[in-house]
Amino acid sequence: QKEVEQNSGPLSVPEGAIASLNCTYSDRGSQSFFWYRQYSGKSPELIMFIYSNGDKEDGRFTAQLNKASQYVSLLIRDSQPSDSATYLCAVRNTNAGKSTFGDGTTLTVKP
Amino acid sequence: DGGITQSPKYLFRKEGQNVTLSCEQNLNHDAMYWYRQDPGQGLRLIYYSQIVNDFQKGDIAEGYSVSREKKESFPLTVTSAQKNPTAFYLCASSDRGGHEQYFGPGTRLTVT
Numbered sequence: 001q002k003e004v005e006q007n008s009g010p011l012s013v014p015e016g017a018i019a020s021l022n023c024t025y026s027d028r029g030s031q032s033f034f035w036y037r038q039y040s041g042k043s044p045e046l047i048m049f050i051y052s053n054g055d056k057e058d059g060r061f062t063a064q065l066n067k068a069s070q071y072v073s074l075l076i077r078d079s080q081p082s083d084s085a086t087y088l089c090a091v092r093n094t095n096a097g098k099s100t101f102g103d104g105t106t107l108t109v110k111p
Numbered sequence: 112d113g114g115i116t117q118s119p120k121y122l123f124r125k126e127g128q129n130v131t132l133s134c135e136q137n138l139n140h141d142a143m144y145w146y147r148q149d150p151g152q153g154l155r156l157i158y159y160s161q162i163v164n165d166f167q168k169g170d171i172a173e174g175y176s177v178s179r180e181k182k183e184s185f186p187l188t189v190t191s192a193q194k195n196p197t198a199f200y201l202c203a204s205s206d207r208g209g210h211e212q213y214f215g216p217g218t219r220l221t222v223t
Contacts, residue, residue: 004153032210034211034212042216042217043201043214043215043216043217044154044201044214045214046211046212046213049210049211088153088154090154090212094208097142097159097161097167098144098156098159098167098169099156099212100156101146101153101154101155102153103151103152103153104152104153
């Protein structure tokens with residue numbers, strides 16, 4: 001079992017819809033959770049981070065964390081074609097000093 | 112203009128040759144990281160360093176070496192012992208708390 005697993009995708013949604021991206025992790029000592037967006041051929045860029053159980057909203061993005069279920073998700077509301085990218089979930093155990101990344105979910109938003 | 116630079120953007124080498132990838136940051140970050148990304152896959156950690164003159168192996172360190180003589184610099188050497196070196200290599204940095212990592216533009220290495 002991988003330490004960080006993401007829904008395999010690819011995920012395709014129509015413009016204006018809600019895109020839901022999911023991630024589960026195995027290390028119960030994980031303390032910080034990140035979502036990165038990576039356009040094809042480019043490096044990842046951070047779009048959201050969450051440390052506490054519950055929801056965190058930033059514009060059209062909402063991150064949700066449930067530590068008991070070891071589950072973190074990213075919702076993208078009013079999806080735009082420019083949101084088409086691969087989304088990487090990363091989980092950090094501060095004591096270990098490093099993060100572990102999932103394999104990513106590729107999202108396509110169709111006009 | 113703060114950020115992370117990696118050079119070169121594209122690198123071609125013959126099998127059996129060692130090659131060094133450059134990574135420099137002016138964000139005053141303590142921690143630096145090297146990742147490898149293969150097509151359709153996530154990032155796999157090669158080496159990381161939380162402070163100058165100290166570094167740790169990541170999940171796939173075999174065939175790679177690093178040094179951290181300066182806070183700003185964390186070069187990665189891909190040795191001839193690395194069986195499948197062709198990949199996209201990403202360098203990142205963060206503050207010591209590691210709350211978020213900032214990535215360089217990457218170096219795409221092709222070995223033939």
